Amino acid sequence: MPFLKMASVSLLLSLLVMACGQGESNTASGNRQGILHLGNGTDPQELDPHIVTGVPEHNILTALLEGLVLKDPSTLEPVPGVATHWEISGDGKRYTFYLRDDARWSNGDPVIAGDFAWSWWRALQPSLGNQYAYMLFAIKNAEAYFRQEVSDFSAVGINAVDDHTLEVELANPTPYFLQLLDHYSYFPLHRATIEKFGPPDQRGSLWTRPGNFVGNGPFSLTGWQLFKRVVVEKNPHYWDAENVSLNAIHFYPTENITTEERMFRSGQLHRTATVPIDKLAVYRRDHPGLLHTHPYLGNYFYRINTQVPHLSDKLVRRALAMSIDREAIVRQVTKGDELPAYTFTPPGTLGYTAPDGFAYDPERARALLAEAGYPGGDGFPVTELLFNTSEGHHKIAVAVQQMWYKELGIKVSLHNQDWKVFLNSVDSGNYGIARAGWIGDYVDPNTFLDMWITDGGNNRTGWSSARFDQLILEEAPRAETREKRYRLMREAEALLLEDMPIIPIHIYTSKSLVHPALKGLEPNILDYTLYKNLSLDNLSLDKDPAAELPH
């Protein structure tokens, strides 16, 4: 059949012709034009800071908006943002912020203290459904206003004295208050823009679309194609625009992390959001300069349901915790430079390090289990270990299952559930032991400890300690000095780890692949990036930077 053969051959040829000429890679053209291409995890749900909850949205919003203070990416200590300086009263409850004269919105309007006051008012409107409203509860009466126990907003401790002075009164001295201010729930919003597109408490009005969005950050929103990319370009009205080196940033949704790694390899991204576990060893061996890993402010742990009879005994819970070889897990299972966790708060959280609550000690664990009435695991009921469906969680669960069987002689059955089903099971206490993860909202032990108060929404273990509640809710917030406060926090964490309603496994690491041309990234436990510090090195164009990438 010469005709058919000819047809097939010409089809293949035409496909090949279509295929040719891939052209210049994103990174090569980006380096030349100052355009940064970033992998950004999941697709952003929204760009309204009072609606969103995720890290991808955070990454974009910090380019578009700026709070009163920023953080120094190397130390995470507060540095001036819209406020040039601030004063804190002697009792630690009153903060006065002095706003810079040259702060501008992307449409040229001045950024004034009233913008902050209005935005925080909006963040506290219950009808808006802001899941991060609690971030503002440090402010006096903010919680009462949100719960509609106080209806007059003037009772809330927010006062715009004049255009350039903002006074904030706190409910308690909150030493980490400055840390909160560059969370997006504290960012200012442009009132006239939001009101133009609907009532301020309307979810999903069109003010966040490109062309409508007015921000005060180093970049402004110029493109947002769902599932494709979000484009931000340098904002000429930004007060520090002369120090912004990049001309634009393109954020790509990269839910599929293996595709993301391939995009990086083919020069489509300057930086990935994460790295597939099975690629870590390859990069470590062949291209260690491209792989960036550092500890992250988060803890991978197991919750224990203290309402289940045989798990209600703290001896049993301690035995379970002490018989897990965390070194082996991070070395052989997770393999991403994670730190074995013996505390709940990651060590070195702004100067706070909790005392180790336990150690890996199988001998002692066996003794504890025997003391609890299960010598050698005899009579210990088969316990369910629940995790949300994921290869990574499954591997860790299998390792833990083996360790408990080997060291304690107890049997554990593994159950995986789809994410939402899993959340439902854990929330309703329908589990024995369940996998969990917690990422701090700000750099302070409080974000890891206040969740364990009695009946706290994130407790979910049924554990309760009156002394712990008192320390976290009453004593620590009133402590005069950081040292004293940390001492109280350490006491609280020791109580938590003594009773062990949770089993810490490891401290997360942040992992990413970084193109050699990208400069100015500072590793820190928050994975905090100050985009205005980033630049793309044009010089490396002399030798094609893509040549350094693995193929």
Next chain:
Amino acid sequence: MLRFILSRLLQAIPVLLVVITATFLLVRCAPGGPFSAEKAVPPEVVRALEAQYRLDQPIWQQYLSYLGDLAQGEFGPSFRYPGRTVNELIAGGLPITAELAFYAMLVAILIGVCAGVIAALRPNTPQDYLPMSAAMLGICMPSFLMGPLLVLIFGIWLEWLPVSGWGELAGDKLLPAITLGTGYAAYIARLSRGGMLEVMSQDYIRTARAKGLPERVVVLKHALRGGLIPVVAFLGPAFAGLLSGSFVVETIFQIPGLGRFYVQAAFNRDYTMILGTTVFFATLIVLFNLLSDIVAVWINPKLRHQLSRSR
């Protein structure tokens, strides 16, 4: 013919109603709601959100108001993307998924028909075994293997084609289309081989050959039309399958199409999105089945005859 089409369209209404009702009830039965998250959501917020999405109403009332919206062509707001309606999301993703499905179908037909016809011409010889083994391989090879494999070879080793994206870099539509199309190409190859084998043994082919027509004309002009009837019947459902089954390929290649958020909506318990996409795909499948029936009647004189006699 018109009566046939009309009656089929009327039959579609109860089918769609059953699909809507079953989906509506099933998603509500699934544990976990659209607003549950690792970090506990305060009850005030849950109340506000439920009121906003009418989830605070009794379920029958929600069902009725959903049907009312649907009758006006409104799928409602998405839960996961607060600023977007389901209509907007479908309208955004559909052209891309349809384009992908169209190219994949093209790939499938071109490869499938060629391979099937070549195989049917010399049955039980290497010329038959080779394309048919390849077809078997194509059927067995899932797209989550085929995709990365093609990317590795053409994207990373040879650097001929982009590894992801859609309409951004030259040639980035090729690998997704091939990945999605090959599985269907394999089916089409087997169907067209079967169809051709049957037709090639018919009397009218012998007559054509006896007239002294060259083999090319016999095959392309006389045999192909009859031999492709099974393929045509397969095309309708196949196209609907391509549209609704592009999830894996869209994920591998980061394509902003409909398939991706069809599956994600289920994981996110995005009620309106699950319902919207399901109803939409159900309608498509019904329509494409109808379309392929019409085409089958049109190219098959026997069926046409039957239809006009039953009138």
